[in-house]
Every structure is written in C-alpha cells, then in structure tokens.
Amino acid sequence: EVQLLESGGGLVQRGGSLSLSCAASRFTFSNYAMNWVRQAPGKGLEWVSAISGSGSNTYFADSVKGRFTISRDNSKNTLYLQMTSLRADDTAVYYCAKGDDSVPAAAFLDYWGQGTLVTVSS
C-alpha cells in the first residue's frame, strides 16, 4: 500500500518561513506527479502546488505563487514545500497527494497523506 508521510508543520510567525516534507514509499516515486493540497480551519480543500514526476514542471495556486516553492528528490523519494512570507491565511492542514500519472494535468489524486498542520500566528 502506498504511504505518504508529511512532516515539518508547526507554529510560525507571520512573515516567517517553513519547510514541509513528504516521504513516499511503496511505489516508484519518480513515475508520478505529486501535489500539495491544504485545508484551512472550517474551509474546503484548496490546491496549493503540483510537480511533474521528473520535477521539471511546477505549478502553483495564485494565492501562493512567488512565496512557495515545490521540489522533489527522486533519489530520496521525498517531496518538499518551501513556504516563505507566511500569512495568517496560510494556516491549514497541508496534505501531500500522489497523482496517478507523471503529468499533473492528466492525474487525479489517488493517494493522500494524513496531513501536517501549519499555524501562522499574527
């Protein structure tokens, strides 16, 4: 069974930075696109970012573009999300989600991690 384990969440001050990781196992990591999706308290799911299987193509929601960076290390089976200039409205549970294809555009999200909570204090 595919496993996705997020880490790195925590409390950070407004304007600060935080880096999330997602350790993947039990599938060929480099063959699949990966995504970050978040859920703010009391809100719905919001897509944050995606990266192709090779890592050569990245995509960002307008709300985080220019502040967040997505990357992956296929040799370590790990996905990353570097978050800077954090705002109160970035407070959310952040989920790592695997695509079922190497290209984000062609993929639905077939496996999700349990999420890691990021709290931005004002």
Place this chain on the structure above:
Amino acid sequence: SYVLMQPPSVSVAPGQTATITCGGDNIGRKSVHWYQHRPGQAPVVVVYDDSDRPSEIPARFSGSNSGNTATLTVSRVEAGDEADYYCQVWDVNSDHVVFGGGTKLTVL
C-alpha cells in the same frame, strides 16, 4: 480562473439516493474526479475520470458528466457515507488543479 460550484449540503435518509452536483462552464469537456473527506482522515478518491471507480470503492458510488454539470450519485446511502465530497478538475487555461467548494453529505 475556472470555478466549480457545489451545493453546501445534501441530506438523505439511510437507504435513499444522494445526488451531489458540480457545476462548471462546459465541465462536460473535462475529466472530473470526486473525493470523500471524513473529519480527521485523509481524502479518498471515490470516482475518477467522470465515472470510473477505484476497485475498493463500493459500486453504490457512481458519477456522470455532461454539459455544465457533473454528478456524484451515492445509492443506498449508509451512515458511513456521511462526509464532505469535493469535485476536482484540471484547468488547462491556468494550469491549475481546481476543487469545488465541497458538499457536506448528512445521513438523517
């Protein structure tokens, strides 16, 4: 940017059929995926590519997509189906994943 519209809530008695809609401009031309999200758990895909179903998902879950509306149908609803349901597409114009606002399914 592309917008997906879902009703905030749907209520149904056990054993009845729940219908959850997802509206979008010419959504029938896109592949629609549906996720079930129970509180405190990871989301789970219940329907992908409009009407396909992962092998572990009961056949009671089905999907359709045409025109400006995609639909998730849950037949013979059970208490365990109570959850939030989200539709999702890929918007080629913005290169964004787009989620609908979510629908809370309540089993009466």
